[in-house]
Structure formats: structure tokens, C-alpha cells
Amino acid sequence: MSNGLAILLFTVFALLSGALLRFLLHGSRVPYSVALLLLGLALGAVAQQPWLPSWAGEFGQSIEHVAGIEPQLILFLFLPALIFESAFAMEVHLFRRMLPQIALLAVPGLIIATLLTALLVRLALPLDWGWPVALMFGALVSATDPVAVVSLLKEQSSRKRLETLIEGESLLNDGTAIVFFVLFYGMVLGSVTDSGVAEVGLEFLRVVCVGALVGLLVAAVVVLWVGKVFNDAVLETVVTIAAAYLGFIVAEHGFHSSGVVAVVTTAVLLAGVGRTRFSPEVMHYLRHFWEMLAYIFNTLIFLLVGIIIARLVALPSLGMWLSLLLLYIGVNLIRGTTIALLSPLLARLGIGLTRDKAIVLTWGGLRGAVALALALSVAQQSQIAAEIREQVLFLTAGLVVLTIVINGGTISALLQFLGLAQLPAAKRATVVKAEGLIHAEVADLLSFLRKDELLAHADWASIERSLEGLRLSPQFEASDPGPEEDLEIFYKRQLLESERQSYWNQFGLGLLDHGAAGRLVEAVEAALDGTPELGPRPKLLALWSDPPWLERLARWGWLHRTRFRHLAAVYGTLRGYLQAQQAMRALAADLAPDPAMADAAQRQIDANLQQARQCLAQLRRDHGAAVGQLESYTALRLLLNRQRDAVQHLADEGVLEPAESHKLIDRVEQRMFELARGRADALDRQP
Template sequence: MQTTLLLLVFFVVAILLGIMLRKLLKNTAIPYSVALLTLGMLIGGSLSFETQLPVVNELKASFVLASQLDANLIMFIFLPALVFESAFSLEVHLFKRMFSQIAVLAIPGMVICTLITALLCLTVLPWNWSIGAALMFGAIVSATDPVAVVSLLKEMCSRARLQTLIEGESLLNDGTAIVLFTLFLSLATQIQPEFEASEVIIEFVRVVSIGVVIGTVVAVISLMFIGSLFNDSLIEIALTLVLPYLVFYVSEHIFHASGVVSVVTLALIYAGPGRTRFSPEVMEHLHHFWHTLSFLFNTLIFILVGLVVSTRLGLADLANWEYLAVIFLGILVIRGGVILGLMPILARIGIGLTKEKSVVLIWGGLRGAVSLALALIVATNESLDIQLRDQVLFLTAGIVVLTIVVNGSSMRFVMAKLGLDKLPKAKQQTFAKVQHKISNEMVSMRSKLQSDEYLKSVNWSLVDQNIVSVGEGYEEEKIDTQVEYLRKLLESERQFYWNQFAKGLLSKDATHILVDAIEKALDGTPQVWPRTSIVRHWKIPKWSTRCRTFPVIGAYARAANYKQHMIIFESARGLFEASEYIKDLAPSLSLAPEQLKLALEQVEQVNHFAKTTLADFREQSPHLVERVESYLALRILLNTERKMIQTLTHDGMISETDAEKLIETVELKMHQSKKQSQLI
């Protein structure tokens, strides 16, 4: 069979195996990534067995070919997409709050781990190594891999802050590791190596800075283009697929900068300020697309790692196994020592760090495909000694397997022992309140079903065994939940704005202003009131008022003035509706009368602020009230019409072809009404 067909066979079979494995692992404590790696190693170990069946031989050939893929090809196929998906799914506001901690771990923490690991290698291993070779190996095995870490955390971690910290560190220190590896590899291949710390630092800053600039420039340009589109899911999703590969390639091969940093920058801008630039209807499809792609790529890469480990490494002598055990234990101790040494800093910046979370941070330092790909690059570099290359590959592969199997499979146990497998007490109380509300609704529905004449033969004792009820035994533990309660209200308000945006009831600018105000309110101790950042966004630019009658620029000034009035009206109206929604929601989440009273007082202030702003708008800008309200009403009605068409299509009353034509007509009206509203 041709090479391309063999690779296609591998991709298809690997995905099918992953699907079956995921099905088997449902309701088990075995991490999917650990099982995939083990499966890949088992398949790789079985490739040496001879058989006369043509189909089996073709399967064997496809897996052998996959295990021999070039390391750079592995990185360029999988890394951009997986890094983008991971960064794109981060909660950007939380990432920004924790960025100082993530940066400390990913840069100085990573560098210190590299230096100490290199010293350990020079001390323990009987190799005639240069400093450059030792530093190169230290960079390879010190970086936590985003693919392995993210795959593990998504399976078992429900703590957003801890997940963001570990995931953010793995994303950034992966970029740091690749930069350091490139620098130290060139140093290791020099006949007479010259090590200048200042040159390394300057080169590191250059590589990272250019990576950030490339990611930012591509994000800004692409978002301007995406903003000009109107609900074109194919183009918008296709761009998010192509651009991570583009910035990775441009950074790595044209500017010799950090491709990972570029991809992370692109993804964070898309997930943060760029989120409102995507069409509201597209965002749900976009996240589903990337979630599916992440599953496919994770399945392939973990099976590939298992194949590479089992097919490229023979049975090493006993001494190498002893060295592997020492290095594995050494990197665990080194990572633990570095994190504990940085604890005085980490505990005082960002959102702080507890001892329990630091243990998870230490134990969650998995190595994965990136480390193995870097080791494979070393293994194919003929400028290095063959014995050195073989030992680097063996030790790296062993560390990858051990961290994924040992650390990965025991992570759930570690988190349980530390009490981190459950929500914090305050969140547990809020969650219990929600469960209590659900339980009451279930009891109500059960009584209705009992009176249904077509359900008279129901075995209610059997049904009740599968229904969790917290209605009668529910008791509230007396703990301070005020902060968590206010945080939950603010998060609910933020989600309200995103829901309104998705329905087309809030514009991009209004959504951005209102969500930004919520995220600022969530910083530190959450406060429902005041919303000072909104007032800043509501200021009318003086130049747009003064230049209204000027020739040439007068039209632009009037358009800017009108747009700002539209933003003020829309965001004030959205704020008013959100405050009404929160007033209805607050009692159902409250755990104490005093708590509810304080929250409602603050919500009432928000409500009054929004109503006052709307009243002032009518009084101070009567010439714009009709235009602004007419456009808003038209947009709401057109969105309602589109939603109705979609509902009727779902119910089978309209064919999909006819529905597409009707929706195209509605969206054309939307686009035209937006243009007409801006004409002066």
C-alpha cells in the first residue's frame, strides 16, 4: 500500500480504538490518556509478531509507519491545534488574574528546573557530556506538557483556579522549553562550545517577544475581517483552524521565534476581547468543533507516543534502567523543591496558592508528546554522539511513560487525600442549594406523573431508587458564604449577557462593556455595586460633538456620536434587564436572610443606575431616542423571526433547504438595518 493510504489506515483505526476505549472507560477511574498510552505501547510491542493474514499485515505496516513519523512533523501537525484549543477554552479573566503566578512558574521556575536537572545529569550519569548537552536534556525533561496535563485535568478537576494555574503553566513553559532546547542544542553541537548567559537571555527575550507580536498582529487583523462577516460559520471556524498553524509556521520558520507563544497569544485574544467579534450563532458550533478536534488529536498523539516508545527503544541494559529511576525521582524532587522554594512568592501574587494545591501542582507535572518529540529531534541529529542520542531518547521516553502512568493514574487519589476532589465548602453550600431546588421540582413533577392516567402501572419504588432526593434531609452548615454567593450572582449575570448576545439581543460593544464590568467586579472581593468601569465607557467623545458640523469629517463625527449613544442605550437597557433577572435569581441561591438582604440592596442600586441612565438618555438626546429604539426593536424582532424559523425546522414543519433561504433573507434584513442605522 502507498504511504499515504497506510497513514490513513492508521488514523482511522486509531480513532476507532480510541472511541471503543473511551466507551469502556465510562464510569471508571482510569484516565483516558493513561489508557491510550498503554494501548499504544501494547500495539507497538505486538508489531514484531508474524502473521500470514493480509489485513493484519496491512494494519501492522500502518502502525509501523506511524511510529516512524518525523518528530518535527508530529509537532507541526498536533501541537498548534492542541495548544490553541487549550488556550481558547481557558477563562481569560481568571488567566489574567493568575498570570503573574503562571509566569513565575513557566519562566524562572522552568529555567531553575532545567539548570538543576542538568547538574543532576552531570553528577549521576557516566557520560562525557558537555554543559550544553546536559542543559539541552534538562530543558527536554523539565517542561510539563500541555497535551498530557490538559487531557488529565479535563477528566478529573472541577476547580477552575487550580486547573487554570496548571494548564496555564504547561502552555507557557512548553514555549519556554522549546526556546531553551533550541538554544542549548546549538550549544551542544558546537565543537568548542561558548556559553554566554547574557546572549541566552537576550535570545530568549527576542524569541518570546516576537512570538507575542506575531500572535497579536494575526489576531487583530483576523478579528477585523471576522467582524465584517455576518453569521458565516464556515469561514469563521475555518479561520480558527488555519491561523494557529499559520502563526506557528511563521514564528518557527520565518522569524525563528516561539510558535507556541504565538498560538497561545492568538487563542487568548480570541477567547477574551475577540469573543464578541465572532457571530453569536457561531460560538457554540466553534467550541463543539474544537472540542471534537481536541478529542481526535489527543487520541492520535497518545497512541503515537506509546508506539514510538515501544518500537524505537529496545531492551536497555540494567544500568540505563537504574539511571532512569534516579532521573525520574530526581525530576519529581527538583520540581517539588522549586515550587516549594517559590511558594513565598506564589502565595502572595495572583490569587495565592495553598499547600494542598502546591502538592497537586508538583504531582501534576506530566511530561508528554512535546518532550518525546524534542528527544526524537536529538536522536536524528548526527552532530551528536550516537550513545548520547540513544540515552537521551531512552531516558526521555521512560520519563514520559512514568509521569503519565504513575502520576497521571494516581492524581485522582492524591486530590482525594488532599480534599481537592470536591468543591470548596462555600461552593458546596451553593451547589447543595441548587440541588435542593432541583429536588423540589422533581418531587412536584413526580406527583403530577402519579396522577397521569397513562402512567398508572408505574413501579414507583423502582423509579425512586434512581432519583436523588435532597428535599427532606437538607441542612445548611453555618459557614461564611457571602463571597461565594456574590461571586455566583456576578457569574450568573455575566452568563446572562452572553446568552443575550447569543440571541442577538445585545450588540458586540454593549456585551463587551457589561462583561468587562462584571470581570472587574469579580477581582478580589466580589461586589455587585458599584460599576465604575461602565461610566468610563459611556462618555461621549468630545471631538464627535465639536466636529459634527465640520465639512468632510462631520459625517464621521456624527456617526461616532450616534454609535456611542447607541452603545449607552443598549448597555443601560441590558444592565436593567440583568438586574431584574438577578433580583429573581438571588433568593433561590441565598443561604441566609442577611446575605440576601445585602445582595438585593446592591442589585437595587444597579437597577436604579440603569433606569436613571435610560431616563437621562430620553431627556438629553430626544432626537436620537426614536432612531435608537426603532433599530433595537427591529433587531429583536428579526432575531425572533430567525429563531422561529429554526424552531419550525427542528419540528419538521419546514425543510432545511427552505429554512436556509428564509434565514438568508432575515439576515440580509439584519445587515441592511445595521447599515441604515448608521447613515446620517
Template sequence: MHTTLLLLMFFVLSIIFGIILRRLLQNTAIPYSVALLLLGMLIGSLLDIELQTPIFHEVKAAFSLASQLDANLIMFIFLPALVFESAFSLEVHLFKRMLSQIALLAIPGLIICTLFTAALSLWVLPWQWSLPTALMFGAIVSATDPVAVVSLLKEMCSRARLQTLIEGESLLNDGTAIVLFTLFLTLATQIEPEFNTFEVIFEFMRVVSIGVVIGAVVAVVSLKFISSLFNDSLIEIALTLVLPYVVFYTSEHIFHASGVVSVVTLALIYAGPGRTRFSPEVMEHLHHFWHTLSFLFNTLIFILVGLVVSTRLGVTDLANWQYLMVIFAGVLVIRTIAVVGLMPVLARIGIGLTKEKSIVLIWGGLRGAVSLALALIVATNESLDIQLRDQILFLTAGIVVLTIIVNGSSMRFVMAKLGLDKLPKAKQQTLAKVQDKVSDEIIKVRESLQVDPNLKAVNWPLVDKNIIAIASPYKNEEEIDTQVEYLRKLLESERQFYWNQFSKGLLGTSATQILVQAIEKSLDGTPKIWPRPYIESHWKMPTWIDRMQSLPLFGSYARSFGYKQHVIVFESARGLFEASEYILSIAPSLSLEPSQLEKAIKQTKLVNEFAIAALDGFRQKSPHLVERVESYLALRILLNTERKKIQELAHEGMISEVDAEKLIEEVEFKMHESKKKNK
């Protein structure tokens, strides 16, 4: 069978196996990634069996071919997409707050681990490895793998800050690891290697900085193009799929920089300031697309790693197994030393770090496909001794398998012992209020169902046993200081309100950016609903607008710019007013104590009054613009309403999908034209 068809068969069968495995693992404590790795190893071990059937022969050929894929091909196919999806799903505001901690772990932390691992390797293998070889091996096995770590955390971690810290470290430390690996591989292949510390530092700075620049430039240029589109989901989603590969290839092959850093930069800009550049209607489809692609690629890569480990290593001597056990234990100890050594700094920067979370940080340092791909690159380098290459591949693969199986499978137990498998008590009590609201709604619906003539035979005791008992068990616990958590929840609800308004087309790009950014400023440190200095600073009209309006060349530009600023002020003030009204309506239902509610209501009313004053001020100071601005906003709201109603009628079967698409195209053309006229 043709090679392409064999690879297609591998892809299809792996996804089918993954679907079956995921279904079997539901309601179990076994991580999906661990099970996939073991499945891949099992399949690899069965490839030696001989059966005289055409189907088995073709399946065997497909998986054998996949196990022989080039290491660079593995990295270039899977890594860009998986890194992009992970970074794109991060909460950018939280990532920025924790960047100092993430950078400390990803750069000095990895360097410490590399040096200690190299020293351990020379001690365990004193007569076989040179210093450059040991340093190269240290760089390979010290980087926590974004694919393995992210896959594990998404299955079991409900702590956003802890997940962001571990995930952020695994995303960024590959830049450090790959540049160190490249340098030490070059030294290891030289007859008389020369080590220059200054060159190492310069090369690292060059690789990272160029990677950031490439990712940022591509993000800015592509967002400029995306902002010119209007609800074209095919183009917008296709761009997010293609561009991670573009920046990865450009960085790695053209500029010899860090492709991972470029992809992370691109994704963070898209998820942060670039989010409002995408069409509001596309964002939900975009996240669904990347969530599905992540599942497919994770399934393939973990099965592939298992295949490579079981088919390429073969039987090795007892000494290598002994070396593996010693080095694996040493790697765990070395990561502990690095995290504990950096703990005094980690606890004082970013958002801090507790003892319990540091233990999870240590235990969550899984190695995966990136380490194995680097080891495979070494294994194919004929400048090195064949026994050395095989030994590095064996040790790396062993550490990858052991960290995923031992650390990965026990992570749930570790988190449970540390009390990190549940939400903090303050969040639990806030969640209890939400559950109470759900219970109240269920009781109302239950009462209406009891009098439904078509539901006379319902076994209500059986139904109540599964539904009514939804009230939270944390109601009667000792009193906890939940003021901070309560204010944070209100601010997060307000932020989500803005995003919902934006997704419905009821709030513009610039207004959404101002309002969301103001919320994120308020969330920094101790959360506070009032004041909103960020909004005030962005509502001030530049003084040059009035001075330049009378100039012949610049007057039209100044008037156009001034009009845009007035639209932004009016629209964001209106959004702020509606959001404050919404927060006033939900604040009582989330409050745990009267004092909390009183303080939140007082601050929210100040926000409300601030928004009303801005709207009144706009009408008084710019009466000549009121009609134009309000007419534009009213038209946009009505056109969005028209589009939504057409979609609802199509969903209900009142009109065909084809007719609905034509009507929606007409509405969106009007929306696009009104947007161009008011730019």
C-alpha cells in the same frame, strides 16, 4: 499499499480504538490519556508478531509507518491545534488574574528545574555527558507538557483556578523550554562551545516577544475580517482551524520565535476581547468543533507516543534502567524544590496558592509529546554521538511514560486525599440550592405524571428511588461564610445572562464587551455587585464630539461617532436593566442566609436604579436620537425573533430545511443591512 493510505488507516484505526477504549473506561477511575498511552505501547510491542494474513500485514505496516514519523511533523501536526483548543477554552479573565503566577512557574521555575536536572545528569553520568548536553537534557525533561496536562485535568479537575494555573504553566513554559533546548543543542554540537548568559537572556526575550507580536497581529487582522462576516459558520470555524498553524509556522520557521506563545496569544485574544467579533450563532458550533477535534488529536498523539516508545527504544542495558529510575525520582524532587522555593512568592501574587494546591501542582507536572518530540530531534542529529542520542531518547521516553502512568494514574487519589476532588464547601452549599430548585421542578412534573391516564402502571417507589432523592447532603452542615461565593455566583450568572443575550442577537458587540468587562472588574478581589465605575466611565460622551460637529470636514464623522456612542450607551443600559431584573428574580433561590439575600438585593436594586437613570437621561438629553435608536433595537429584536421562530418550525417539521434556510437567509440579509445602516 501507498504511504498516504497507510497513514489514513492508522488514523481511522486509532480513532476506533479510542472510541472503544473511552466507552470501556466510563464509570472507572482510569484516566483516558494513561490508557491510550498503554494501548499505544501494547500495539507497538505486537508489531514484531508475524501473521500471514493481508489485513494484519497492512495494519502492521500502518502502525509501523506512524511510529517512524518525523519529530517535527509530530509537533507541527498536533501541537498548534491542541494548544489553541486548550488556551481557547480557558477563562481569560481568570488567566489574566493569575498571569504573574503562571509566568513565575513557566520561566524562573523552568530555568531552576533545567539547571538542577542538568546537575543531576552530570552527577549520575559524570564521564559521558558534557555540560551543554546536560543542560539540553534538562530543558527537554523540565517542561510540563500541555497536551498531557490538559488531557488529565479535563478528566478529573473541577477546580477552575487550580486547572488554570497548571494548564497556563504548561502552555507557556514550552516557549522557555524550546529556546533553551535550541541554544543548548547548538552548543552541544560545537567542538568548543562558548556560553554567554547575556545572549541566552536576549534570545529568550526575542523569542517570546516576537511570538506574542505575531499571535496578536494575526488575531487583530483576522478579527477585523471576521467582524465583517454575518453568521457564516463555515468561514469563521475554518479560520480558527487554519490560523493556529499559520502563526505556529510563521513564528517557528520564518522568525525563529516561539510558535506555542504565538498560538496561545491568538487563542486568548479570540477567547477574550475577540469573542464578540464572532457571529453569536457560531460560538456554540465553534466550541463543539474544537472539543471534537481535541478528542481526535489527543487520541492520536497518545497512541503515537506509546508506539514511538515501544518501537524505537528496544532493549537497553541494565545501567540505563538504573539511570532512568534515579533521574525520574530526581525530576520529581527537583519540581518539588522549584515549587516550594517559589511558594512564598506564589502565595502572595495572583490569587494566592495553598499548600494543598501546591502539592497537586507538583504532582501534576506531567511530561508528554513535546519532550518526546525534542528528544527525537536529538536522536536524528548526526552531529552527536549515536550512543548519546539513544541514551537521551531512552531517558526522555522513560520519564514521559513514568510521569503519565505514575503521576497521571494516581492524580485522582492525590486530589481525594487533599480534599480537592470536591467543590469548596461554600460552592457545595450554593450547589445545594440549585439542586433544591431541580427537586422542586421534578416534584411538580411527578405530580402531573401521576394523574396521566397513559402512565397508570408506573412503579413509583422504584422511580422515586432514582429521582426524588436529589437533595444535597450539605444542607445541615455547620454554618460556613458563603457571602463571597454567593456574590460571585450572582455576578457570574449576570455575566452569562449577557452572553446569552449576545448569542440570541439581542445585545450588540460593544454593549456586551462593556457589560462583561464590568462584571469581570467586579469579580476581581472581593466580589461586589455595586458600584460599577467601569460602566460609568464608558458611558461618558467625549467632549470633542459637540465641538467638532459644526466643522465642515469632521462634522459628519463626529455625528456618526456620537450616534454610535449613544447606541452603545442606550443598549448597554437596557441590557444592564434587564440583567438586574433577572438577578433580582434568581437571588432568593440561591441565597443561603437572610443577611446575604438582603445585601445582594440592596446592591442589585442600586444597579437597577442606575440603569433606569441612564435610560431616562438618554431620553431627556438626546430626544432627537431616541426614535432612531429605539427603532433600530426593536427591529433587531424582531428580526432575531423571526429567525428563531423559523428555526423552531423547521425543527418541528412544519417546513423543510431547504425552505427554512431560504427564509433565514432573507431575514439575515435584513439584519445585515440594518446593521450597516446604523454603523
């Protein structure tokens, strides 16, 4: 069987196996990634066995071909896409707030873990390794693998902040680990002489900074490109795929820096400042595409890791099994020690760190495909003694299996035991209020359906009983809501989150341009930092104030664009802010834990509305012609949105053929594109 056909057969089998496992594991507590790894181990163990039937021979050959995959191919094929999806899906505001904690774990934390692991290998394990080999191995296994950690957290975690901390660490500590791995690997081979602390530090800074710069440049190119595209989901998605792989390859091969840092930088920038540059209609499609691609790649890589370990790792003596057990225990203790040493700083930086979250952070230090790929590269190096190569590969593979199966398989139980599988009591109280709104809507629909003559003989009593027992999730059951201070914080945070989502919804409808959406989101995220406050918003107030230099710009014809861009920013943010505040006021009473909090929130929102309306009235008095042009643009965009929706509705109803509806939608969207492009030029023509 040819290599290409063998890989195709394995890919089809992997996807079908993943689909079957996903179906069988639905509702269970067994993590999908753990089940895939165990299946890969089983497949690798039984492939090519003499007792298999003859028809299984070709499948066994495909397993052998896959087991011989190049280590670099594992990193270059799977890692860029998986890291990009993970970083792109992160909440950028939360990541930015937690960056000091993430950096502390990813750099000093990994250095401590590397040194302690090397010390463990030298002093506690019966291995004849020198310090260069021990340090190389320490760097190899100390970094938590982003592929394994991210996959696990998305299945098990219900705490966004804890998930971001573990995920962010796993994404960034790879750069630190690779610097030290390459350094000590060179020492083992004799190509690198002993280096001082200063040289190592400078090399680390070079690798990280160059990787970040590559990611920045790639993100800038993508932003410039997609900014010239309107609602082309295929093109904008393909550009992000190319960006993920291009940044990784250029950083790794072109500059010998960290490809992971480059990809993380690109993804975070595109998810943050670049989000408003993508066509609003494309973002939903784009995120779903990356989620699907990550699922496919996770299925392939966990199955592949299991097969590689089963096929390539030789079973050693009893002494090596005992060494693996000691190493597993020691690595977990070292991670706990590292976090304990850093906990005084971790508790004061970012959003802080509690004891329970520190325990989860310790137990969530999984190793995976990255560590295995580096170990395979060591195993293929003939300049290293065969015994050492076999020991490195066995211990790394064993550590990967044990951390994923034991730590990954029990993380859900640990979260339950520590009470972290449920939402905090105060937030749970606000979710219960939201659930009440959902049931109220269902009750209204129930009253309407009772009058439907096509449902005249429905068993309404049974239906009502079914609805009475229906709850979104047991974690939302009412309980002690906690201190009133916590209730108020979570209540305000939920209102601010709804305000931020309102801005993104307006941007998606084309009612806010990228500049206004970015300013409004930045303002509400500033209000979310620390103790959340509903108002006022100092940055917005500074923007809305009419500076004396604004009118002087009108005397200079070539500065018209600057003047009207400022007016457009003021009008856009005012309009978006007013609409979001009105929506937030409607939610304030429904979500409030008690009437007093609702009254206080509504008073602040009313003050926000009054202030914004006064600024809008002043803007209309001072710049009536420009505001009229902006309002005309907004009205036309609303009408074009409705026209596009009407065409799509008729297509869904079968009134229009697909070809006809596509042509009509293309015409409407072309008009939208021309409108957006021509707005600045039209404003420039204003007197």
C-alpha cells in the same frame, strides 16, 4: 502498502480504539490518556511479531510507517490545534489574573529546573555526558508538556483556578524550554559557542516577543475578517483553524521564534477581545468543533507516542534502567524544590497558592509528545555520538511513560486525598441551593405530567422514589458550609457569574453589540477581582454620565458618528445592565445561604437598578430621537429572532422542507446583517 494507506489504516484504527476505550472506561478512574498510551505501547511491542497471523501483516506495516514519523511533523501537525483549543477554552479573565504566577513558573521556574536537572545528570547518574549535553537534556525534559497536562486536567480536575495555573504554565513554559534547548543543542553540535547570560536573555526575549507579536497580528487579521461575516459557522471555524497553524508555522519557520507563544496569544485574544467579533450564533458551534478536534488529536497523539516509544527505543542495560528510576525520582523532587523556592512569591501573586495546590502542581508536571519529539530530533542527529543519542531517547521516553502512567494515573487519588476533588464547602452550599431549584422545577413538571391522559397508568409512586434519591453528584452533598465570610464571597461570586452569563446570552441574541457586551463583561469581571462586590460599577457610571462635550459634537456634522456611537454605547450598556440586574435579583433569594445575605444582595441590586433607570430616563430626556432609533433597532432585532425561531420550529416539525427553511432563514439573517450594518449609518442621519 503505501505510506498514505498505512496512515489512513492507523487513523481509522486509532479512532475506533479510542471510542472503545472511552466506552469501557466510562465510570472508571483510569484516565483516558493513560489507557491510550498503554495501548500504544502494547501495539508497538507486538506489531511485526512472527507469531502474528498473516492477516495482521498489513496492520503491522502501518504501525511501522507510523513509528517512523518525522519529529517535526508531530509538533507541526498536532501541537497548534491542541494548544489553540486549550487556550481558546480557558477563562480569559482568570488567565489574566493568574498571569504573574504562570509567568513565574514558566520562566524562572523552568530555568531553575533545567539547571538542577543538568546537575542531577552530571553528578548522580552514571552517564559520560558533558555540560552541554546535560544542559540540553535538562531543557528538554524540564518543561511540562501542554498536550499531556491539558488532556489529564480536563478529565480529572474540578478546580478551575488550579486547572488554569497548571495549564497556563504548560502552555507558556514551552517557549522558555525551546530557547534553551536550541542553544544547548547548538553547543553540542559545535555550531554555537558558549554564550553569556546577557546573550541568552536577549535571545529568550526575542523568541517570546516575536512569537507574541506574530500571534497578535494573526488575531487582528481574524478579528477584522470575521467582523465582516454574519452567522457563517463553516467560514468562521475554518478561519480559526488556519489562524492556529499559520501563526505556528510563521513564528517557527519565518522568524525562528516560539510557535507555541504565537498560538497561545492568538487563541487568548480571540477568546477575549475577539469573542464579540464572531457571530453570536456561531460561538457554541465553534467551541464544540474545537473540543471534538482536540479529542481526535489527543487520541491519535497518545497512541502514537506509545507506538513510537515501543518501536524505536531500544532496551538498554540494567544500569540504564536504574538511571531512569533515579531520573524519575529526581525530576519529581526537582519540580517540588522549584515550586517550594518560588512558593513565597506564588502565594502573594495572582490568586495565591495553598500547600495542597502546590502538591498537585508538583505531581502534575507531566512530560509528553513535545519532549519525545525533541528527543527524536536529537536521536536523528548523526553528529552526536550514537551512545548519547540512545541514552537521551531512552531516558526521555521512559520519563514520558512514567510521568503519564504514574503521575497521571494517580492524580485523581491525590486530588481525593487532599480534598481538592470536591468543591470548597462554601461553594458547595450554594450549589446545593441551585440543586434545590432544579428539583423544584422537576416537581412542577411532575404535577403537570400527572394530569396527562397519555401517562394515566404510570407508576407515579415509583417515579417519585427514583427522584427522591437522585442527586447531581456526591460532591454536592450538604456539609458544613464553612465560615460565613466564605459563604458570602461564594454567594456574591455566583451572582456575578450569572450576571456575566446574562450579557453573553444577550449578545448571542443580538440584543447587545460587541462594544456594549465587552464593556459590561469587563465591568463585571472587575467586580469579580479580589473580594466580589455587587455594585456600584464605577466604569459604567463614568460612561453613563453625560459629558458636556457631547452636545457640542452635534454642531460638527462630520463628528455625528462619534456622538451617536457614544449614545449607542450608553443605551446598549444601560439596557443590558438593567436586564441582567433584573435576572440577578430573581436568583438572589433562591441562591442565598441565609435570608440576611439575600436581603443585603437585593438591596444592592435594587440600588443598581434605580441608578441605571435614572440614567436611562436622563438619556431619553436629553437625546430622545437617538434613543428612539436605538429602541426601534432592538425591537426589530427581537422580532427577527422570533421569526427565525418560528421558521426553525416549523422545519423541525416537518412542515417546511429543509431547502425552504434554509432559504427563509437566510433571508431573515440577511435582514439581521443589513440591520446591524446599517444602524451606524442610520444614526448618522439623525439631526
